[in-house]
Amino acid sequence: MIRTMTNNQSVRVHNFNAGPGVLPLPVLEQAQAEMLNYAGSGMSVMEMSHRSAQFEDIIGRAESNLRALLKMPDNYKIIFLQGGATLQFAMAPANLRPDGGSADYVVSGAWGKGAFKEAEKSGKARVAWTGEKSNFNCLPLQSELDLDPNAAYLHFTANETIHGLEWHTEPVPPSGVPLVCDASSDFLSRPFDVTKYAMIYAGAQKNVGPAGVTVVIIRDDMLARTPPKLPIMLDYKMMADNKSLYNTPPAFAIYVVGLVLRWLVDVGGLEAIARRNEEKASLIYRIIDDSGGFYRGHARSNSRSRMNVTFRMPSEELENAFAKKSAAEGLVGLKGHRSVGGLRASLYNALPMEAAEALAQFMREFQRTNG
Amino acid sequence: MIRTMTNNQSVRVHNFNAGPGVLPLPVLEQAQAEMLNYAGSGMSVMEMSHRSAQFEDIIGRAESNLRALLKMPDNYKIIFLQGGATLQFAMAPANLRPDGGSADYVVSGAWGKGAFKEAEKSGKARVAWTGEKSNFNCLPLQSELDLDPNAAYLHFTANETIHGLEWHTEPVPPSGVPLVCDASSDFLSRPFDVTKYAMIYAGAQKNVGPAGVTVVIIRDDMLARTPPKLPIMLDYKMMADNKSLYNTPPAFAIYVVGLVLRWLVDVGGLEAIARRNEEKASLIYRIIDDSGGFYRGHARSNSRSRMNVTFRMPSEELENAFAKKSAAEGLVGLKGHRSVGGLRASLYNALPMEAAEALAQFMREFQRTNG
Numbered sequence: 001m002i003r004t005m006t007n008n009q010s011v012r013v014h015n016f017n018a019g020p021g022v023l024p025l026p027v028l029e030q031a032q033a034e035m036l037n038y039a040g041s042g043m044s045v046m047e048m049s050h051r052s053a054q055f056e057d058i059i060g061r062a063e064s065n066l067r068a069l070l071k072m073p074d075n076y077k078i079i080f081l082q083g084g085a086t087l088q089f090a091m092a093p094a095n096l097r098p099d100g101g102s103a104d105y106v107v108s109g110a111w112g113k114g115a116f117k118e119a120e121k122s123g124k125a126r127v128a129w130t131g132e133k134s135n136f137n138c139l140p141l142q143s144e145l146d147l148d149p150n151a152a153y154l155h156f157t158a159n160e161t162i163h164g165l166e167w168h169t170e171p172v173p174p175s176g177v178p179l180v181c182d183a184s185s186d187f188l189s190r191p192f193d194v195t196k197y198a199m200i201y202a203g204a205q206k207n208v209g210p211a212g213v214t215v216v217i218i219r220d221d222m223l224a225r226t227p228p229k230l231p232i233m234l235d236y237k238m239m240a241d242n243k244s245l246y247n248t249p250p251a252f253a254i255y256v257v258g259l260v261l262r263w264l265v266d267v268g269g270l271e272a273i274a275r276r277n278e279e280k281a282s283l284i285y286r287i288i289d290d291s292g293g294f295y296r297g298h299a300r301s302n303s304r305s306r307m308n309v310t311f312r313m314p315s316e317e318l319e320n321a322f323a324k325k326s327a328a329e330g331l332v333g334l335k336g337h338r339s340v341g342g343l344r345a346s347l348y349n350a351l352p353m354e355a356a357e358a359l360a361q362f363m364r365e366f367q368r369t370n371g
Numbered sequence: 372m373i374r375t376m377t378n379n380q381s382v383r384v385h386n387f388n389a390g391p392g393v394l395p396l397p398v399l400e401q402a403q404a405e406m407l408n409y410a411g412s413g414m415s416v417m418e419m420s421h422r423s424a425q426f427e428d429i430i431g432r433a434e435s436n437l438r439a440l441l442k443m444p445d446n447y448k449i450i451f452l453q454g455g456a457t458l459q460f461a462m463a464p465a466n467l468r469p470d471g472g473s474a475d476y477v478v479s480g481a482w483g484k485g486a487f488k489e490a491e492k493s494g495k496a497r498v499a500w501t502g503e504k505s506n507f508n509c510l511p512l513q514s515e516l517d518l519d520p521n522a523a524y525l526h527f528t529a530n531e532t533i534h535g536l537e538w539h540t541e542p543v544p545p546s547g548v549p550l551v552c553d554a555s556s557d558f559l560s561r562p563f564d565v566t567k568y569a570m571i572y573a574g575a576q577k578n579v580g581p582a583g584v585t586v587v588i589i590r591d592d593m594l595a596r597t598p599p600k601l602p603i604m605l606d607y608k609m610m611a612d613n614k615s616l617y618n619t620p621p622a623f624a625i626y627v628v629g630l631v632l633r634w635l636v637d638v639g640g641l642e643a644i645a646r647r648n649e650e651k652a653s654l655i656y657r658i659i660d661d662s663g664g665f666y667r668g669h670a671r672s673n674s675r676s677r678m679n680v681t682f683r684m685p686s687e688e689l690e691n692a693f694a695k696k697s698a699a700e701g702l703v704g705l706k707g708h709r710s711v712g713g714l715r716a717s718l719y720n721a722l723p724m725e726a727a728e729a730l731a732q733f734m735r736e737f738q739r740t741n742g
Contacts, residue, residue: 020421205619
């Protein structure tokens with residue numbers, strides 16, 4: 001089996017997709033090995049009752065590894081939900097904003113804007129800051145935030161996948177205002193202090209698993225805010241009280257998330273992965289900064305994302321040539337999002353250092369021959 | 372690789388789980404083989420952009436096979452959603468029942484009741500019939516339905532997984548009232564006439580794939596009913612207009628559904644699978660009926676499900692002994708749901724005839740030694 005895996009590895013591309021994105025090879029290998037017979041059960045995880053002891057063990061271990069990785073206090077609950085961050089955009093206000101209340105949103109990019117627009121549909125939402133005028137190329141200083149001291153919560157987006165911006169320290173809400181965070185695209189890419197947050201949510205498909213499951217971390221006291229008569233699938237309290245098993249959960253996706261969490265523990269936890277991520281991002285940003293303007297970063301230096309490096313080139317023709325040639329050489333997923341244009345290299349947890357080095361090498365070579 | 376598969380097959384159990392349930396072995400084998408490198412892409416389907424040509428091909432082929440299997444007219448749209456049937460319980464009334472309108476529900480078991488209760492939370496819902504008094508052991512005759520000629524729609528549950536009841540022909544709504552169906556647990560187990568329905572939905576984890584994706588089939592004109600300002604993830608029109616790709620879909624689950632649909636085509640389509648399902652169910656019901664009362668079916672004969680055979684035995688001790696001994700012999704998942712008690716054998720599409728024969732053999736032998 002090992003030999004087959006090694007063969008498989010050699011045909012795998014360098015995957016810079018923005019999400020769904022690259023998964024750790026050992027995770028895929030284990031999912032492959034267990035596909036027809038999970039741990040002697042005689043069946044796939046996909047065929048297993050979600051009420052079985054074996055699945056309870058799978059979800060239980062995922063939770064305890066997540067708790068350990070984040071050193072999470074007991075007054076935080078973990079829930080596995082469906083519907084991606086987009087469903088959280090609606091669930092957060094439905095649960096946490098009382099009737100007549102207002103919530104504050106930092107609109108730092110496409111995702112912050114999406115969250116704000118969903119919140120606005122169902123009640124009052126305020127823009128605490130927006131970077132739209134400069135096409136979301138920077139994040140605000142704390143002093144630039146226009147904060148409502150009575151807000152139901154303050155919402156921000158930890159990492160803007162499309163624009164390539166990442167908060168290096170959380171915004172500070174007014175005293176008593178809970179902090180709510182969409183951490184979809186940099187979740188578990190570095191240590192962070194859970195106790196600063198009332199709620200954190202993350203679609204799994206960037207750093208922690210396949211699409212189809214969302215990890216929600218919510219502080220106990222927030223669950224008391226859930227109003228009666230919400231649809232079950234939109235009700236944090238119902239889902240937390242039932243430990244993500246009110247109805248059939250996305251069992252296989254949770255299983256893969258569990259494998260990724262175990263892999264994170266194995267590679268040394270969040271400090272270790274943060275160092276690796278920092279190295280990969282520094283390598284690529286250095287190429288950009290040393291290119292004499294051939295590569296131009298979209299984000300201002302102090303707002304740069306370590307997860308999604310967005311950059312432009314002297315012409316769209318060159319950008320297209322870059323995307324095409326890199327793909328032909330096995331560096332996949334580098335074309336930027338249409339709203340920013342140019343190129344984007346996503347450097348999630350599971351992207352190996354070798355892939356970042358291959359990209360750096362390609363960028364140098366491309367500039368040499370086209371610069 | 373083939374040899375490994377054959378070895379794997381020999382360790383697999385007979386899987387009678389009620390859902391998530393057994394999947395076709397060739398589907399799991401293909402998912403296993405493609406886990407690290409899908410079709411030469413150099414990545415897993417879990418790592419693939421949902422905007423890529425390869426994923427569009429995956430979802431496109433799933434749709435076209437589903438259309439072919441059901442001979443579905445063009446004025447029906449297929450959408451892949453998340454949140455299981457439970458989210459559909461909320462989405463159907465949110466989209467299809469106008470302000471002030473009322474919807475009719477046939478409450479035929481645990482799932483029909485669940486659908487009704489969700490609909491009741493957000494507006495007016497009427498019980499057109501309920502089997503609760505007799506602990507849901509039968510389905511109504513058409514003449515027993517109390518139907519509202521002005522209902523926004525009539526909702527029924529094609530198969531009650533917990534109680535083991537299945538409609539053999541659809542209820543007929545009053546003229547002009549759309550028929551909406553939760554087909555989660557017998558979807559694609561036999562041919563049916565799509566044109567009788569305004570909408571059909573099915574959580575995949577019984578007959579068509581893993582948990583985490585819901586197949587929705589909806590007639591064009593129903594989409595005009597979606598009101599403004601619904602949360603995006605609850606909006607049929609938004610999801611249909613974006614061909615299930617408004618945001619990141621549960622890509623791997625959709626891929627596996629696609630493999631199952633392809634398998635259904637390969638084994639001869641819905642007529643062929645219906646014959647097989649009929650054979651399996653007849654075999655088990657015959658054992659029950661010929662047991663002289665040792666095995667007692669929960670459902671009345673004319674309401675029996677071909678998917679979930681629910682039965683009791685002379686004592687709970689015997690039932691527990693049956694569940695324990697069968698599991699020890701590799702017949703897994705036969706314990707009944709706590710609300711009905713006794714035993715339940717789920718005989719979904721992917722359950723091989725040999726498994727049903729093994730169960731029949733076990734039942735005869737168990738009666739011989741304990742009867």
